[in-house]
Amino acid sequence: MKAVAITGATSGIGLETARLLAREGFCVLLAGRCAERLSRAKARILSESPSARVACFQADLMQQREVLRAAAEMNAYLDAHCGGRLHALINNAGCVRSWYMTTEEGYEQQFALNHLSGFLLTHKLLPALLKSNGRVIMTGSASHKGIKIRWDDVMLRRRYNPLTAYKQSKLCNILFARGLNDRFAPGLRAYVVDPGLVKTDIGNKETGALVHFIWSLRKRGGVPPEIPAETFAYLCLKEPPPDGLYYYRCREKKYSKEVTRENADRLFALSERLCGLDGGFAAQDERAGAV
Amino acid sequence: MNVFITGAAGGLGRALAGECASRGYNVFLTDINEEGLNRLKRGLERQFGAAVAAKYCDLTDPRSFDALLAHIDAHGLLFDMVLNVAGCDFEGAFTEREREKLVQIVLLNNAAALRVTHALLRRRRPGRRFAIVFVSSLASMFPMPLKATYAASKRFLLDLAMALRQELKAEGVSVLAVCPAGLATTDETLSSIRAQGFMGDVTTASLEDVARRTIDLALAGKNLYIPGLAGRLLSLLGKIAPRSLAAAVVYRRWRRAHLIRAEKIRS
Ligand SMILES: NC(=O)c1ccc[n+]([C@@H]2O[C@H](COP(=O)([O-])OP(=O)(O)OC[C@H]3O[C@@H](n4cnc5c(N)ncnc54)[C@H](OP(=O)(O)O)[C@@H]3O)[C@@H](O)[C@H]2O)c1
Numbered sequence: 001m002k003a004v005a006i007t008g009a010t011s012g013i014g015l016e017t018a019r020l021l022a023r024e025g026f027c028v029l030l031a032g033r034c035a036e037r038l039s040r041a042k043a044r045i046l047s048e049s050p051s052a053r054v055a056c057f058q059a060d061l062m063q064q065r066e067v068l069r070a071a072a073e074m075n076a077y078l079d080a081h082c083g084g085r086l087h088a089l090i091n092n093a094g095c096v097r098s099w100y101m102t103t104e105e106g107y108e109q110q111f112a113l114n115h116l117s118g119f120l121l122t123h124k125l126l127p128a129l130l131k132s133n134g135r136v137i138m139t140g141s142a143s144h145k146g147i148k149i150r151w152d153d154v155m156l157r158r159r160y161n162p163l164t165a166y167k168q169s170k171l172c173n174i175l176f177a178r179g180l181n182d183r184f185a186p187g188l189r190a191y192v193v194d195p196g197l198v199k200t201d202i203g204n205k206e207t208g209a210l211v212h213f214i215w216s217l218r219k220r221g222g223v224p225p226e227i228p229a230e231t232f233a234y235l236c237l238k239e240p241p242p243d244g245l246y247y248y249r250c251r252e253k254k255y256s257k258e259v260t261r262e263n264a265d266r267l268f269a270l271s272e273r274l275c276g277l278d279g280g281f282a283a284q285d286e287r288a289g290a291v
Numbered sequence: 292m293n294v295f296i297t298g299a300a301g302g303l304g305r306a307l308a309g310e311c312a313s314r315g316y317n318v319f320l321t322d323i324n325e326e327g328l329n330r331l332k333r334g335l336e337r338q339f340g341a342a343v344a345a346k347y348c349d350l351t352d353p354r355s356f357d358a359l360l361a362h363i364d365a366h367g368l369l370f371d372m373v374l375n376v377a378g379c380d381f382e383g384a385f386t387e388r389e390r391e392k393l394v395q396i397v398l399l400n401n402a403a404a405l406r407v408t409h410a411l412l413r414r415r416r417p418g419r420r421f422a423i424v425f426v427s428s429l430a431s432m433f434p435m436p437l438k439a440t441y442a443a444s445k446r447f448l449l450d451l452a453m454a455l456r457q458e459l460k461a462e463g464v465s466v467l468a469v470c471p472a473g474l475a476t477t478d479e480t481l482s483s484i485r486a487q488g489f490m491g492d493v494t495t496a497s498l499e500d501v502a503r504r505t506i507d508l509a510l511a512g513k514n515l516y517i518p519g520l521a522g523r524l525l526s527l528l529g530k531i532a533p534r535s536l537a538a539a540v541v542y543r544r545w546r547r548a549h550l551i552r553a554e555k556i557r558s
Contacts, residue, residue, distance in 0.1 A: 065330070098475070098492070099475040099495065100306075100498050100499040101476070102302075102305055102306065104300075104330040105331060105334025106331050106335055107334060157313065158503075206485075208475075208484065208485065208491060209487075209488045209491060212485075
């Protein structure tokens with residue numbers, strides 16, 4: 001059974017994607033911050049796909065130590081049940097904030113969860129992915145267009161705008177995917193899915209009243225999360241793996257001109273530093289990212 | 292520039308530590324949360340290449356604090372600024388609180404701040420200006436039923452800052468009291484901001500702004516910083532309204548919220 005790991009699998013796009021992939025016969029590794037919601041997701045998947053293999057990994061992925069713990073548990077699971085191979089990793093966990101808030105490391109939360117957590121998790125799962133010629137898929141967003149990375153103040157501490165921080169984190173998703181392809185394709189392929197506007201509660205969690213209100217109005221025009229789930233399934237199933245980078249409704253789509261090799265390299269270097277990967281992204285140093 | 296920061300692993304302390312590190316200052320961080328402290332140290336080093344020292348201390352325990360000072364003196368560290376951020380906040384009716392929990396508020400918010408400030412004043416860098424910052428609260432502007440001890444402890448810091456400022460002026464020491472209202476730092480503060488709806492949005496100051504302005508104002512030798520327009524308006528009200536009236540109004544506003552919460556806990 002091929003394995004797929006999905007972060008943020010307890011609601012919204014991640015949950016629907018996990019359900020669909022389980023129906024397609026994948027062994028699904030669910031990562032989420034809340035143990036109770038994880039077991040509810042697992043029960044739901046098993047109720048509709050009784051023969052599915054589902055494993056849960058509870059972790060607050062905003063905190064690097066939790067990413068490392070979850071990654072170690074996932075690797076142990078993959079070794080025990082999947083021949084140490086991971087067919088696909090879906091870095092989907094994401095959040096929206098109204099205010100500048102930080103993680104234990106003092107990193108801005110949207111940057112930390114939407115980008116860095118996926119970067120660090122991918123690093124830790126890289127051997128399992130390479131072993132299986134695997135795929136890494138980020139949940140991006142069309143909102144990544146029209147902005148640039150603020151290299152001199154990437155956490156936007158000097159002029160914080162929560163929406164800009166969100167958009168920038170989504171631009172990071174594509175730059176990260178681009179950088180992965182530059183380094184590892186065809187041994188590994190990385191993609192970004194633009195889910196479109198989706199009816200989920202992402203803007204209603206941990207946000208202030210204004211963002212909550214605007215999102216409640218906006219999401220009414222969104223599609224159900226089953227729709228973007230199909231694009232994730234397409235990118236997991238398609239053989240040979242598609243060549244594109246950015247997909248919307250199972251089709252390639254144009255992305256920002258900011259997505260260049262140079263910017264991707266710059267983001268890699270920065271993210272390696274922020275995750276403490278002193279030996280670089282590919283090196284599996286036991287102490288790397290120690291926290 | 293050497294800066295000493297208490298309560299560094301928490302929301303505002305962490306933001307202030309980041310602000311100082313981003314300016315290239317050397318920071319000495321302390322907190323009771325040792326793991327959080329070490330993670331922040333690593334994060335600041337990675338983000339800013341900053342020089343960061345971090346050491347656990349229970350500031351309410353004189354022996355723990357002596358150990359911290361021994362460590363500082365063994366390294367011959369001297370400072371230009373001290374940020375008293377560590378503080379705790381329990382709300383609820385006075386008689387319903389555990390006795391020692393109430394006393395703890397004063398031990399940390401007041402006694403520890405005295406301990407730290409006194410010790411750091413003796414460890415100034417010679418011949419240079421020195422800045423002391425006390426993180427008080429907007430709660431210092433009013434007597435606050437159902438948060439009586441906390442508000443009084445914050446009042447203590449405000450008055451202490453005003454008085455010390457005069458005493459120490461001639462020595463080139465400035466004293467700043469910071470009085471924030473809502474800041475989205477912990478799960479609890481976030482949920483209480485959210486519970487207030489749009490009012491919560493209006494009264495919430497942005498953490499990174501407060502951190503930046505605090506350091507700017509401390510360097511400029513200012514004595515009082517109340518973030519946000521809503522905060523300044525409320526503090527003005529606190530100044531003109533008779534204190535007994537202010538207490539009555541606060542009590543009426545909070546009693547309901549308090550009863551609802553008590554009901555929830557019971558059920
Ligand atoms: N909705 C849209 O229109 C839209 C558009 C473009 C892109 N996206 C992207 O789609 C992705 C999924 O969002 P969604 O719309 O499906 O919203 P969602 O339902 O809120 O999903 C987010 C997922 O991330 C999890 N999560 C949040 N914080 C976490 C943390 N600290 N650690 C671990 N997991 C955490 C959530 O867990 P809980 O279940 O515990 O909350 C949830 O499972 C995000 O990356 C988002 O940026 C969404």
